[in-house]
Amino acid sequence: MKYIKSLIYMSIIIVLFVSCGPKETITETNVDEQTPTTTEDSATSDPIKVSVPIGPIGDFVKQVGGERVDVNVILPPGSSESNYQPSPKEMNALAESQIYFSIGMGTEVANILPNMTSLNENLLVIHLDEVVDQVYPAMYFEDYEDNQNHDEDEDEHEDEDNHGHEGRDPHMWMSPKRVMVMIEAIRDELITLDSENASFYEDNAKAYIHELTALDDQIRDFIATVSNKKFIIMHPSLGYFADDYNLEMIAIEEDGKATTARRLGEIIDFANANNIKVVLYQQEFDSQQAKTLADEIGGSTMVFEPLSKDYLDSLTRLFDVFKAVLK
Structure with a gap:
């Protein structure tokens, strides 16, 4: 009898062991294999490789593309927009890109495109x-x-419709309303390359344009309170900004060269006649001539950074500069 009971107990233990072990392991393995891929999982695919000429354009691409883009900026900070020669390393990075966003800068036309x-x-x-x-x-x-x-005489002026590409001002990113057009174009191109994540790009573009519009409104509200809308700048890089806000830009530099003594005298007279006491210059350029002019008019210089990789921050700081310039 004891022998029979022992056999029964052993049988029960074996059944329990068999039923508890392998089935759980198989179930876990099957669940892992059958888990569907979510939208977030698809984001782990390789990012779109994008090349751009300068930091601000790279920022626009990052704002729209987020982690789904890998951005290569060709021109390093402080380099010349008109004649920079990209290194072999920079050109190799460009060659590995899927898309390049051009803005028609001098160095692009001459050395990149x-x-x-x-x-x-x-x-x-x-x-x-x-x-x-x-x-x-x-x-x-x-x-x-x-x-x-x-x-x-106005008759000596060339009609605007007869302009060629030569002499074109490439600084269009200094115009918020033009940046909004660029953001939409970047959004559309990224969607073309990655249509599965269209809503991601659309939402990012919409959010960035909303931020930019809010800052643009602040600038417009301030400019509306200002009577003297003239400003003096070393290099004519704020023409588009002036166009957006109906300002008058007077540039010291002509044709990319230091100005003449005669021209400097004319600007000094203009500054004194219009009570202008601040001379602007951008971070990438020699400030000596701007400081010379500022001394002559009993004023000061202020610097701004148009090639910053954080566009909204750069535009906010430029707004702060103009609060001082136009007060």
């Missing part, structure tokens, strides 16, 4: 300057010079 096909024949090139031109007119350096030569 002509080499695109040989670098990567499949590289998609988007000309943001051409996209913006369809909505707002391009600005040209000679237009600013014409504005300063008040005694010239």
Whole structure:
């Protein structure tokens, strides 16, 4: 009898052991294998490789693309927008990109765009300057010079429609309303390359445009309270900004060169006649001539950073500068 009971107990133990062990392990394995991929899981795919000429354009791409883009900025901080020569390393990074957003800067036209096909024949090139031109007119350096030569006969001025690409002002990112057009273009191109995440790009673009619009409104409200809307600047990089807010920019530099003594005298007279006491210059340029002029008018200089990789922060600080300049 004891022998029979022992057999029964042993059978029960074996059944319990078999039923408890392997089934749980198999169940866990099957669950892992059958878990569907969520939208968040799909975000782990390789980011879109994007190249841009300068920091602000890179910031726009990052704001729209977030972690789904890998951005390569070609021009390092402090380099010349007109004649910078990209290094082999920078050109190799460009060759590995899927898309390049151009704004038509001098160094792009001379040193980057002509080499695109040989670098990567499949590289998609988007000309943001051409996209913006369809909505707002391009600005040209000679237009600013014409504005300063008040005694010239208007008949000597070339008609705006006859402008070529040469002499074009590339600083269109200094115009918030033009930046909004660029943001929408960047959004559309990223959606074309990654349509599964269209809503992600749309939401990011909408949020950034909302922030930019709020800052733009603040600037407009301030400018509306100002009577003297003239300002003096070393390099004519705020023409688009002036266009947005109906300001008058007087540039010391002409054709990318230091001004003449005669021209400097004219600007001094202009500053004194219009009670202008601040001379602006951008961080990437030599400040000596700006300081010389400031000393002559009994004023001071103020610096701004148009090539910053944080556009909203840079625009906010530029707004602070103009609060001091136009007070």
